[in-house]
Amino acid sequence: MDTWLPTLITETPQKGYELALLLSRKAVGMIQPDENIRKMLRPGYSSDADSLTMASQVVAINFQIVAAANNYWIEK
Amino acid sequence: MDTWLPTLITETPQKGYELALLLSRKAVGMIQPDENIRKMLRPGYSSDADSLTMASQVVAINFQIVAAANNYWIEK
Amino acid sequence: MDTWLPTLITETPQKGYELALLLSRKAVGMIQPDENIRKMLRPGYSSDADSLTMASQVVAINFQIVAAANNYWIEK
Amino acid sequence: MDTWLPTLITETPQKGYELALLLSRKAVGMIQPDENIRKMLRPGYSSDADSLTMASQVVAINFQIVAAANNYWIEK
């Protein structure tokens, strides 16, 4: 299996936020591994406001993890 | 790419709250990058009470992160 | 802009709970700044049990923040 | 105003759990202060499985706060 998550440490908060987005997408990919189905779902999904809000919530929860792992980038 | 999140540190709790709002909006923008679609969604979305509650929940989760990063602004 | 959140510190847990409620309402106000629309939404919203539960969840998440900021009012 | 939350400290985990339930109910009461409306909502609400699950989630979030405040009752 590919290594897609070698570390939770990022250089900046912004890169941490991007990692949080990656984590969120990865879960979807692990639950529904069929890329064709996922592609089919995306247009409807990303045009519905509540769906977007729900997705942004998952990003926020993952960002909690990444931010804590990086001690909120305070030393930097 | 633009730097939009150089730090999680803010001067005051209120500025931290505004950053939490920005984080929430940013996720939506990263998931749905098409600004036209987002603008189209906004009126309906922000006139539905449950949608507003869901969005305010994402802000709350992001505020948890920002508040922890700032040690709850206790020293200040 | 008005200062509406000078501190997360409150004298008692109960005042902290009220602050959590204020934080929850503030997010809604920042996302939907039009007070007339918000007033229109309120009756329906606060008469639907699931909407109330969702709103109480946002209060709970905000109370986590306020309670942690106050070290759970343990010294008092 | 009545004091209904003098402290987050409880003697036992079980009493802490009951306090979490009280906190959850209190938010609902503060958002919808009209007891008659709340009573009207209760039968439908507590007979719907998803509504019950959502409500139990709010209890869980509040229990996180109470448990942390009591240091998980470890010393006792």
Place this chain on the structure above:
Amino acid sequence: MDTWLPTLITETPQKGYELALLLSRKAVGMIQPDENIRKMLRPGYSSDADSLTMASQVVAINFQIVAAANNYWIEK
């Protein structure tokens, strides 16, 4: 009242997970004390995928509490 939660400490992570499940069910029982209504709800509820996901989320939140209480069973 019966003592059903004497402690959050468990011997193993797995027993902690079972306690998280118990906590989730207990909230439902405290909100809807009528066992007959709960039994009536169960078949429909546990055959709906989203309902199951929602319920598993409550278990996850409760497991956060139990895991933290046990310091993640690290010493063992």
Place this chain on the structure above:
Amino acid sequence: MDTWLPTLITETPQKGYELALLLSRKAVGMIQPDENIRKMLRPGYSSDADSLTMASQVVAINFQIVAAANNYWIEK
């Protein structure tokens, strides 16, 4: 009963993420033990975008636990 969760410690963040996925699935299995019903639910569930988002949120919450247990794999 089988031991399926001997520890929360994993070698890498990625293995921790997989454990979070296992935890999420385990809760569903404990709430609905009938494998036939679960298999029947899966196709519909994993083809609905909001269902996938909800499921990915449970994974995120479980990953918070696993990541904290492993101190975010910082020493490694």
